[in-house]
Amino acid sequence: MTPDSTRRELLDLDTRHVWHPYGPMPATVPPLLVEEASGVRLRLADGSELVDGMSSWWAAIHGYRHPALDAALTGQAARMSHVMFGGLTHEPAIRLATTLVDITPEGLEHVFLCDSGSVSVEVALKMCLQYWRSTGRESKRKVLTWRGGYHGDTFHPMSVCDPEGGMHSLWRGVLPEQVFVPAPPAGYDAPVDQSYVDEVVRAVEEHADELAAVVVEPVVQGAGGMRFHNPEYLRVLREVTDRCGVLLVFDEIATGFGRTGALFAAEHAGVTPDVLCLGKALTGGYLTMAATLCTASVADGISRGEVPVLAHGPTFMGNPLSAAVASASVGLLADGTWRSDVSRIERGLRDGLAGATQVPGVVDVRVLGAIGVVQLDHPVDMAAATASLTSRGVWLRPFRDLIYTMPPYVSSDADVALVAEAMVATARVA
Numbered sequence: 001m002t003p004d005s006t007r008r009e010l011l012d013l014d015t016r017h018v019w020h021p022y023g024p025m026p027a028t029v030p031p032l033l034v035e036e037a038s039g040v041r042l043r044l045a046d047g048s049e050l051v052d053g054m055s056s057w058w059a060a061i062h063g064y065r066h067p068a069l070d071a072a073l074t075g076q077a078a079r080m081s082h083v084m085f086g087g088l089t090h091e092p093a094i095r096l097a098t099t100l101v102d103i104t105p106e107g108l109e110h111v112f113l114c115d116s117g118s119v120s121v122e123v124a125l126k127m128c129l130q131y132w133r134s135t136g137r138e139s140k141r142k143v144l145t146w147r148g149g150y151h152g153d154t155f156h157p158m159s160v161c162d163p164e165g166g167m168h169s170l171w172r173g174v175l176p177e178q179v180f181v182p183a184p185p186a187g188y189d190a191p192v193d194q195s196y197v198d199e200v201v202r203a204v205e206e207h208a209d210e211l212a213a214v215v216v217e218p219v220v221q222g223a224g225g226m227r228f229h230n231p232e233y234l235r236v237l238r239e240v241t242d243r244c245g246v247l248l249v250f251d252e253i254a255t256g257f258g259r260t261g262a263l264f265a266a267e268h269a270g271v272t273p274d275v276l277c278l279g280k281a282l283t284g285g286y287l288t289m290a291a292t293l294c295t296a297s298v299a300d301g302i303s304r305g306e307v308p309v310l311a312h313g314p315t316f317m318g319n320p321l322s323a324a325v326a327s328a329s330v331g332l333l334a335d336g337t338w339r340s341d342v343s344r345i346e347r348g349l350r351d352g353l354a355g356a357t358q359v360p361g362v363v364d365v366r367v368l369g370a371i372g373v374v375q376l377d378h379p380v381d382m383a384a385a386t387a388s389l390t391s392r393g394v395w396l397r398p399f400r401d402l403i404y405t406m407p408p409y410v411s412s413d414a415d416v417a418l419v420a421e422a423m424v425a426t427a428r429v430a
């Protein structure tokens with residue numbers, strides 16, 4: 001426990017100097033001071049504990065201070081923390097890249113390691129644009145996506161985020177203008193809407209000459225609204241992009257590594273994209289690292305061009321600490337127990353959130369894999385929601401009209417029940 005005076009001093013310095021995500025400076029709502037985390041529990045500086053239902057923005061799938069990840073990190077630190085990746089290589093990056101090729105959908109063969117999810121989307125789009133440039137189709141520079149998406153906060157990824165959620169009006173003239181189709185009809189089990197399919201197919205056909213790629217989040221649109229859709233729409237995208245000569249990018253930064261009940265969401269549809277983005281849970285939530293994978297055809301196209309290199313190379317590319325922890329995290333998934341954990345959590349969330357449908361102001365309750373969402377008919381009152389959640393010993397970070405959880409896979413049935421109960425109670429007061 002941190003002494004009261006130190007706590008006050010730290011929070012005061014935080015207010016004065018530290019910028020937090022999506023916030024003004026200084027912050028209007030003070031953050032909670034965390035001292036330690038272990039398993040699924042965050043220990044706050046005042047000595048209280050919260051069960052984490054967020055996995056630290058969906059990344060800490062194995063919980064905090066996992067012995068295997070701690071060992072991978074300290075073991076690697078004892079050998080080398082970092083070396084530049086230009087002209088040098090090392091076992092942690094080689095092992096990780098090889099594993100990613102092995103476990104991702106068939107056909108993705110090459111791996112570009114980057115520092116964050118947004119950068120992996122930048123790299124994916126750069127790959128697609130450069131592929132067409134190299135193959136003599138320079139006019140193919142636009143990207144088509146469906147509304148309701150989220151792909152990161154740097155500028156090119158922002159241009160394919162939902163125009164409203166991504167505040168495109170604020171950035172008119174700055175963001176490249178992309179092609180948008182409506183959001184996919186909601187519901188994993190909802191019947192396929194043929195008129196929607198026709199509309200998407202027509203849009204790709206119409207814009208094929210200017211489209212470098214279609215980029216989407218498969219099965220779950222995350223930060224754009226936590227919406228699920230029928231995987232059939234992904235097969236439709238694969239068919240039309242193949243037929244029209246457009247590359248297909250899946251952003252699995254949120255869905256990768258088991259979250260939806262399949263190791264990768266692309267498996268729900270049985271399709272391989274041309275380019276795949278991974279991040280978030282890649283390192284089990286320990287360190288920042290992301291990956292962009294592509295097919296041999298995309299890599300060959302780029303490498304046969306007039307500028308036969310992918311002109312990208314972050315300083316901390318392939319960081320050995322991150323790569324070693326990522327391999328350990330992916331290694332923990334290898335025995336398949338994550339599957340029973342995710343379906344156990346799915347059942348726990350279905351049971352625990354069922355009561356939310358009766359709460360006035362709740363318009364939808366949905367669960368898929370280890371994702372549970374309660375949607376309100378109004379924006380969440382963040383102060384009231386956070387007070388309600390923390391008073392019940394739960395950490396969640398609602399946004400817009402959504403109270404949602406993406407718990408670590410190691411959450412016990414009791415943890416899941418506690419989180420679900422707190423979500424239902426909070427729906428009443430938020």
Ligand SMILES: *Cc1c(COP(=O)(O)O)cnc(C)c1O
Pocket residue numbers: 116117118119121150151152153217222223251252253254279280
């Ligand atoms: C979080 C996220 C990103 C951005 O990743 P960062 O590591 O925050 O840059 C991109 N796409 C999706 C689908 C995400 O969930």
